[in-house]
Every structure is written in C-alpha cells, then in structure tokens.
Amino acid sequence: MLLKRFGLRLLVLLSVLALIAAACGGDSDDEATDDTTPTEADDVEESTDDEADAGAEEPEGSDDADVGAVDGEPVAGGTLLMQSTQVPRHLNGTVQSGYATAVPGTQLNASPLLFDEEFNPQPYLAESWEVAEDGLSVTLNLVDGAVFHDGEAITSEDVAFSITTARDNHPFQTMFAPVASVDTPDDLTAIINLSEPHPAILLAMSPGLLPIIPEHVYNDGQDIKEHPCNAGTECFVGSGPFQLVEYEAGSIIRMQAFEDFFIPERPYLEEIIIEITPDPATIVLGMENGTTDLTATMGSAANILRLQDNEDVIVTADGHEAIGQVQWLEFNLSDPALSDVNVRQAIADAIDREFLADVIDQGTTFPVSTGIVTASPFHNPDAEQYGGGVEMAQQRLADAGVDPASISLAVDYIPPAQLPYAEYVVQVLQDIGFDASVNTVPDFPTWAARVSGGEHQMTINNVWNWGDPVIGVHRTYLSTNNVGVIWTNNTGYNNPEVDDLLTQAGAEFDRDARAALYADFQVQVNEDVPIVFLTTPPFWQAYQPKVQNPPVGIWGHMSPMHDVWLSE
Amino acid sequence: MRRIAVRIAQSLGLILAVVVLNFTLITLAPGDAAVVIAGESGAGDPEILEEIRQEYGLDDPFVVQLVRYVGNVVRGDLGDSYFFEEPVTGLIADRLWPTILLVGTALIFAIVIGVLIGVFTARRPESPVSHGVTVFSLVGYSMPVFWTGLLLIIVFASQFQLLPVSGMRDPRFEGNRVQAWLDVAQHLVLPALTLGLIYLAQYSRLSRASMLEVLQSDYVRTARAKGLSERIVVYKHALRNAVIPVVTVAGLQFGALISGALLVETVFNWPGLGRLAADAVFRRDAPVLLGVLLASATLVILVNLLTDVVYRIIDPRIRVGGASG
Numbered sequence: 001m002l003l004k005r006f007g008l009r010l011l012v013l014l015s016v017l018a019l020i021a022a023a024c025g026g027d028s029d030d031e032a033t034d035d036t037t038p039t040e041a042d043d044v045e046e047s048t049d050d051e052a053d054a055g056a057e058e059p060e061g062s063d064d065a066d067v068g069a070v071d072g073e074p075v076a077g078g079t080l081l082m083q084s085t086q087v088p089r090h091l092n093g094t095v096q097s098g099y100a101t102a103v104p105g106t107q108l109n110a111s112p113l114l115f116d117e118e119f120n121p122q123p124y125l126a127e128s129w130e131v132a133e134d135g136l137s138v139t140l141n142l143v144d145g146a147v148f149h150d151g152e153a154i155t156s157e158d159v160a161f162s163i164t165t166a167r168d169n170h171p172f173q174t175m176f177a178p179v180a181s182v183d184t185p186d187d188l189t190a191i192i193n194l195s196e197p198h199p200a201i202l203l204a205m206s207p208g209l210l211p212i213i214p215e216h217v218y219n220d221g222q223d224i225k226e227h228p229c230n231a232g233t234e235c236f237v238g239s240g241p242f243q244l245v246e247y248e249a250g251s252i253i254r255m256q257a258f259e260d261f262f263i264p265e266r267p268y269l270e271e272i273i274i275e276i277t278p279d280p281a282t283i284v285l286g287m288e289n290g291t292t293d294l295t296a297t298m299g300s301a302a303n304i305l306r307l308q309d310n311e312d313v314i315v316t317a318d319g320h321e322a323i324g325q326v327q328w329l330e331f332n333l334s335d336p337a338l339s340d341v342n343v344r345q346a347i348a349d350a351i352d353r354e355f356l357a358d359v360i361d362q363g364t365t366f367p368v369s370t371g372i373v374t375a376s377p378f379h380n381p382d383a384e385q386y387g388g389g390v391e392m393a394q395q396r397l398a399d400a401g402v403d404p405a406s407i408s409l410a411v412d413y414i415p416p417a418q419l420p421y422a423e424y425v426v427q428v429l430q431d432i433g434f435d436a437s438v439n440t441v442p443d444f445p446t447w448a449a450r451v452s453g454g455e456h457q458m459t460i461n462n463v464w465n466w467g468d469p470v471i472g473v474h475r476t477y478l479s480t481n482n483v484g485v486i487w488t489n490n491t492g493y494n495n496p497e498v499d500d501l502l503t504q505a506g507a508e509f510d511r512d513a514r515a516a517l518y519a520d521f522q523v524q525v526n527e528d529v530p531i532v533f534l535t536t537p538p539f540w541q542a543y544q545p546k547v548q549n550p551p552v553g554i555w556g557h558m559s560p561m562h563d564v565w566l567s568e
Numbered sequence: 569m570r571r572i573a574v575r576i577a578q579s580l581g582l583i584l585a586v587v588v589l590n591f592t593l594i595t596l597a598p599g600d601a602a603v604v605i606a607g608e609s610g611a612g613d614p615e616i617l618e619e620i621r622q623e624y625g626l627d628d629p630f631v632v633q634l635v636r637y638v639g640n641v642v643r644g645d646l647g648d649s650y651f652f653e654e655p656v657t658g659l660i661a662d663r664l665w666p667t668i669l670l671v672g673t674a675l676i677f678a679i680v681i682g683v684l685i686g687v688f689t690a691r692r693p694e695s696p697v698s699h700g701v702t703v704f705s706l707v708g709y710s711m712p713v714f715w716t717g718l719l720l721i722i723v724f725a726s727q728f729q730l731l732p733v734s735g736m737r738d739p740r741f742e743g744n745r746v747q748a749w750l751d752v753a754q755h756l757v758l759p760a761l762t763l764g765l766i767y768l769a770q771y772s773r774l775s776r777a778s779m780l781e782v783l784q785s786d787y788v789r790t791a792r793a794k795g796l797s798e799r800i801v802v803y804k805h806a807l808r809n810a811v812i813p814v815v816t817v818a819g820l821q822f823g824a825l826i827s828g829a830l831l832v833e834t835v836f837n838w839p840g841l842g843r844l845a846a847d848a849v850f851r852r853d854a855p856v857l858l859g860v861l862l863a864s865a866t867l868v869i870l871v872n873l874l875t876d877v878v879y880r881i882i883d884p885r886i887r888v889g890g891a892s893g
C-alpha cells in the first residue's frame with residue numbers, strides 16, 4: 001500500500017517535472033536537429049556549413065535595419081569576445097590560407113590595402129598607390145611612422161619580404177605569381193614589378209591575404225612554414241591594431257590593443273578574445289546568454305533561424321561578400337558515363353536549386369547558377385542555368401541515345417554537413433532513371449583522398465571565390481591545375497578556350513573588358529557542365545546590439561576591427 | 569611489494585603493446601596523410617605531396633616507421649602535430665590537466681555520493697527514499713552522457729543562467745588566484761555532474777547491494793551483539809567491506825570514464841584530451857591521436873595499478889593471502 005502510494009506520488013512528481021522541462025525547453029527541437037561537431041572541412045580552407053558569400057538579395061530573417069548601426073560617439077575600451085568553430089594552424093597568413101588564420105591574423109597584422117563595399121581599394125598601411133599605365137608595376141607609398149609590435153619601424157623592406165614570402169609559400173600561388181621583384185628605393189616606397197599585367201594583385205593585398213610581417217623576425221634562415229614565431233606569444237610580432245598576448249593552440253587567442261598602431265586613436269577595443277568552440281550549438285547558447293559578443297560560425301540552418309528569432313541578438317547575412325562560397329556538384333570527367341556532356345547536362349536539368357535553398361537549407365542559402373557568385377562584379381546572370389526538370393533531363397538523354405538505367409552513379413560529399421545535398425542529388429538521379437547511391441566516407445581526409453585521387457564519380461563540394469577570380473576561381477578550371485590535390489581542377493576539365501579566356505581576364509586591368517571575358521568564361525563552362533552550381537550560403541554572422549561598427553565589409557571578420565567599439 | 573613491482577613491470581609492457589597496436593591500426597587506416605597535410609595548406613602539387621611524405625617519413629616501409637616511432641616514444645618524443653606543427657607533448661601537456669580535473673572530480677563525486685546513497689538506502693531498503701534512489705539510478709544509468717549534458721545546459725546554463733554554458737574559465741575573468749580557482753570550479757560543475765551522474769547511479773546500486781549483503785554477515789551481527797552503535801557498525805565495520813566492489817569497478821571503468829570525457833568535453837567545450845582527440849580524429853592528425861591514446865592508456869593503466877594498491881590497503885585478506893591482484 002505504501003509502495004503504491006509512493007508510486008503515485010512519484011508519477012505526479014515526474015509529470016510535473018516533465019511539464020516544467022517542456023515549458024522551459026521551447027527551443028529544444030531546434031537544438032536537437034542537425035547541429036554537428038565540426039567536420040574536418042570546418043578547419044581547413046573552405047568550411048562547409050556555416051559561412052560564405054552574401055548574394056545580391058537580402059535574406060529573410062536578416063536584421064538588416066540594425067546592421068552596422070552606430071549608437072552615439074565611439075567609446076574606447078572593453079573586451080570583445082568572439083566564438084568560432086574554426087581552428088587556426090597558426091597565425092602567419094603569408095604562408096597559410098583560410099578563415100581560421102585570417103580572422104586573428106587580420107587583427108594582428110596590417111596589410112597594404114583595405115577594400116570598400118564596391119571592392120575598391122582603400123588606404124591602410126599604404127596611404128597611396130599607383131598602377132603603371134602598362135600594368136607592369138604597382139607602387140605603394142607607406143604610412144610614415146608605422147611600427148611593429150616590438151617597436152621596429154615598418155619599412156618597404158618588410159613589405160617586399162612579405163610579398164615574396166607569400167609568392168613563394170602561400171597556397172594561393174596565383175595571387176603573386178607574376179611578381180618578378182619588389183624594389184625599395186626608400187623606406188616608405190615599395191615598387192612591385194610584374195612579369196605581366198596582374199589586376200588581382202590589388203585585392204591580393206587585402207588584410208587576410210597579405211599580412212605585413214617583420215623581416216627582422218622571420219628572415220633568419222628557418223623554414224617560414226614551420227617558423228616558431230608563426231604562433232605563440234614568445235616571439236610573434238605583428239603590425240596590426242592588436243598584439244598577441246595569449247595563444248593556446250585550438251583553444252584561445254587573446255589580443256590586446258596596440259598603443260602605437262599607426263592609425264591615431266585606434267583601435268577602440270581594449271581586447272579581442274577568440275574562443276575556439278567546436279560545437280556551434282554552444283556558440284548559439286553563448287549568444288543567447290549574452291556572454292558571446294560576435295560569431296560567424298553558427299552551424300546549421302536551425303541555429304541561424306533560432307538566433308533570428310531572438311530579439312536580443314542581431315543576425316545578418318551582410319559582410320564577407322568577397323569570400324563567395326559556392327556549393328556545387330562536380331563531376332569526374334574521366335568517368336566513362338560522365339565524360340558525356342549530355343549526361344551532365346541532363347543532371348543539371350533535373351536539379352532544382354530553389355528546393356535546395358528553400359527546403360533543405362530552410363531559406364538560409366540562395367541558388368547560384370555560375371562559379372562566380374552574384375555579389376562579384378564579374379558574375380554573369382545570363383549563362384545557361386538549366387533546371388528544366390526531370391522530364392527535360394530524360395528527353396535530353398533519350399535524344400542522345402543514352403539509357404540511364406544502364407548507368408550506375410555514386411555521389412560523394414564532405415561529411416557530415418553535405419549529406420542532405422548528396423541524398424537529394426541521388427533522389428534526382430534515381431528520378432531520371434540512373435542507378436544511384438550515396439557514397440559515404442567516414443571523414444574529411446578520406447573524402448579529400450578520394451577526390452584528389454580521382455576515385456570518385458561525382459561529389460558535392462564547397463569552394464570559395466576569394467574576392468578575385470584569379471585567386472579563387474581560376475584554380476578549378478585551368479587545365480594546368482589538375483594537380484591531384486583538393487580544391488584544384490579535380491574534375492579533369494580541359495577546355496583550351498576556357499584556359500585562354502581565364503589567361504586573358506587575369507591580365508586585363510580594364511574592369512569592363514575583364515567582366516566581358518569572365519562572362520564568356522561562365523557561358524562556356526555552363527555549356528560544358530563540369531560542375532553543376534547549386535547554392536551560395538551567405539556568411540551569416542550574429543552579434544550583440546552593443547557591438548558598434550560590426551565587421552560587415554566584403555571580408556567580414558577577416559578584416560581589422562580597429563573601428564569596432566562597444567556601447568556598454 | 570614484490571607483487572606491486574611485478575604489476576608495474578606488467579604495466580610498462582602493456583603500455584608498449586598499446587603503442588605498437590595504436591600505431592599499427594592508425595597507420596593502416598585508409599587515407600593519405602600527405603594529402604590531408606597539403607589540404608590543410610589549401611593547395612599544392614604532386615611535388616609538394618612527395619616533399620611532405622619525405623619530411624614526415626610517410627614513404628618509409630611500415631616497419632621502419634613503427635620502429636622509429638617506438639624509439640621516439642621511449643625517448644619522450646611523440647612527434648609534431650600535422651595540423652599545428654607543434655610538438656605533441658606540448659599539446660598534451662596543455663590538455664592533460666583539464667581532463668584529469670574533470671575525470672577526477674567526476675569519479676570522486678560518483679564514488680563518494682554513490683556510496684553514501686548506497687549505504688543510506690541499504691539501511692532502509694524498503695523505504696520510499698530507497699525506491700526513489702533506485703528509480704533515480706535507473707534514469708541516471710539509462711541517459712546517454714551527451715544527452716544529460718545538453719539537458720543540464722538547457723536548464724542550468726540557458727534557462728536559469730546559474731552556471732556557465734561552456735569552457736573551463738571565463739575568458740574575460742580578472743581576479744586573484746583564489747577567484748580564478750572559483751571560476752574554474754564554477755565551470756566544472758556541469759561537466760563533472762554530467763560525467764559523474766552515470767557512474768553515481770552505478771556505484772549507488774552497487775554499494776547498496778554490497779551493503780545489504782554485508783549487513784547480513786556474521787561479523788556485523790557480532791558487532792551489533794557486542795552493543796556497538798549502529799553508526800559504528802555500518803560506517804566502521806560494514807562499509808569497509810561493502811566498498812571493495814565499488815573500488816574494483818571504479819578502477820575497471822576508468823577507461824570508460826575517459827571515453828565519456830571525450831563526449832562531455834565536446835559538449836561543454838572543455839579544453840581537455842578528449843576534445844583534442846576528437847579534433848585529431850577529424851583532422852587525421854595521427855601523431856596527436858597516437859599521443860592522446862598513449863596518454864589515456866597510461867592513465868587507465870596507472871589507475872588500475874592504484875586500484876590494486878588500494879585494494880590491498882582496504883582488504884587485508886589480499887595482503888596476507890596474496891589472493892589476487
């Protein structure tokens with residue numbers, strides 16, 4: 001009897017607790033969806049799940065009215081706490097690409113130029129610059145009085161050293177490949193001599209791509225890729241608005257305002273802390289609690305939508321336009337079935353980009369029809385877009401005499417974030433009539449090995465434009481860049497006409513003429529369909545309302561935050 | 569003493585076996601480390617891949633790589649991380665202390681509270697509290713550790729905001745050493761509770777069953793007949809025997825506890841070995857993964873060795889008879 005009465009009490013108690021838990025946990029559905037621990041791809045050059053290029057459209061849910069709003073006069077001081085899933089290998093951006101290095105790197109090191117919202121260069125460490133009429137040299141005039149964090153003057157020799165270091169070591173070899181030499185007639189003048197006209201060199205002098213590093217620290221005979229001063233507080237010496245005071249690999253980066261920064265009365269912030277947090281859901285909780293000030297790595301669409309519903313947090317797709325993330329389906333053209341352009345065009349016909357953006361990504365991405373994102377001045381909206389539907393695909397195959405039932409196709413993807421895309425593509429392939437399946441691999445390295453080794457048939461991929469097509473676009477299509485490494489020409493695409501167009505565009509200083517060449521390039525690629533372009537995910541970022549002058553420029557968080565201040 | 573020396577020698581042999589086995593399994597796993605390393609840099613070409621293979625000795629025969637690795641480990645050199653390009657020993661040293669703190673706190677919490685609950689419920693086995701503890705134990709045992717962590721975060725960190733969401737310390741913290749420790753302690757509550765709850769449930773059940781058995785034994789009846797107080801009988805005479813199975817199981821389960829820490833550290837962004845291992849797996853950073861496996865295996869072996877020692881202290885029969893160990 002006693003036991004029975006106790007059981008009843010317990011039942012009532014549990015029911016009450018369940019009700020309380022249900023009432024308190026209103027957002028738990030969102031939280032329990034597809035949040036994942038970061039994949040390998042999160043840590044390398046091109047993340048798969050949370051960032052990217054903002055298209056021309058303003059996404060729903062973006063708190064655009066508040067973006068960049070400035071409340072009152074700037075106030076100096078305060079600590080900005082950022083959380084990021086991205087883990088930098090080290091902090092030397094002259095030899096290491098990627099968001100993870102560039103975010104702290106652009107606080108620690110200055111670059112010659114900044115860029116406005118129209119992708120036009122603006123003064124930074126170079127107070128002025130001049131491109132020679134023949135396009136074969138660029139002269140930089142440096143700010144007088146700029147010093148490194150150890151007090152040594154920043155001179156043209158440091159600029160020359162940084163450029164040649166990046167040219168010889170940075171993974172994006174196209175950035176400075178035409179640099180023949182750098183002359184330094186005086187301490188404040190650097191003349192970059194080019195072997196051929198190279199318009200991309202201006203954007204390549206952005207903060208995230210060309211940090212100015214001290215020659216007196218790094219030019220000591222050691223291999224700069226493994227130099228002990230690439231990370232760690234013992235000997236890291238920067239040129240930017242903040243100096244490194246704490247670095248724990250994969251855990252925390254603490255930076256304090258540099259008092260002798262060359263821009264007077266900047267930075268406003270006293271300190272920036274980047275806390276590496278592998279789980280995006282934890283970051284979202286930090287934003288909700290108000291403990292985290294700023295983030296651009298929120299993970300899944302569910303997390304973004306959840307924060308959009310929070311009136312105390314500003315969520316925006318503004319910023320990072322230069323990154324230009326594109327998610328696509330790429331074919332291995334050495335595969336017998338996929339070497340047939342009719343098969344590739346049929347697959348492009350059947351894929352519904354709107355469905356991917358609106359349903360799978362819940363409106364947090366946009367359809368994209370070429371390999372150059374819509375925010376770029378070189379995007380061509382008139383290139384063939386396909387998307388006519390499954391019936392059109394079937395008709396195209398029938399006209400070409402291809403029997404899809406006789407063809408087996410497997411779709412790879414970067415695990416785990418791109419699985420929904422892969423499953424969708426498999427469904428489309430089956431609808432057309434192919435025998436299709438998803439090829440699941442355990443991790444990013446396995447995927448990278450398969451794709452770079454050409455063992456795949458087709459894969460979902462995610463590649464960044466990196467501002468100028470020479471830097472982020474050419475690498476995928478140039479026939480000379482099929483080098484067996486991920487994020488190069490892994491399709492095996494070889495079209496001499498495209499090679500020629502890219503070569504011409506890469507050397508054309510006139511923007512209109514250059515745009516025309518890239519327009520032709522996009523038309524040609526879309527005819528050949530080595531890749532079906534799917535979506536472009538904006539690089540969503542969230543910040544607390546107290547964050548003023550938030551980093552919403554074309555490089556977003558990969559730009560110096562010397563103008564950011566806190567209103568509380 | 570001789571027995572313990574033998575156990576130490578056995579432990580060293582076991583660690584060596586772990587090193588060889590781990591290296592073999594990870595080296596034979598699919599995937600080209602050179603491609604991964606090149607990929608981390610963003611790009612490269614076949615010449616770069618070849619350079620990487622030569623630099624890291626990846627093009628050497630497996631046996632050569634194994635002998636070299638074992639030799640380096642014996643000298644205390646665990647190699648450099650493919651990703652961070654830093655010595656693995658430094659990375660592990662940074663992460664070992666947080667893991668020991670987390671696992672140690674969870675273990676002590678689980679044993680102390682679990683045994684107390686077990687004793688309490690064994691003394692009144694049919695009371696409502698005893699049944700409540702049984703239900704609680706069942707629930708605690710059934711809940712996956714990451715799920716418990718998420719629930720605790722939702723309740724204590726998100727809804728009521730009583731405790732921090734994640735991390736080991738407040739990055740913005742400024743204060744003296746004592747305040748710093750309090751800050752760490754505050755961050756430790758939820759992860760240690762999460763990790764400890766599942767073992768608390770087990771230990772309370774185990775000690776309850778053990779205590780019930782011991783309380784029926786002749787020597788306890790004798791103690792009561794001698795007129796000793798119930799508190800002395802239970803906590804001085806019965807508990808010592810009742811706790812032996814708990815110590816045994818705790819030692820055996822330490823490996824599982826480390827595994828649980830991996831999940832907890834990920835959920836709570838606790839900067840320990842578990843998170844380092846998880847990241848290393850995703851990055852195919854073999855030197856770091858091997859180092860973490862070695863460190864955790866050494867910890868488990870050490871704890872088991874300590875368990876043997878403790879076992880001998882609390883159970884004189886083993887000391888005298890040399891019955892097991």
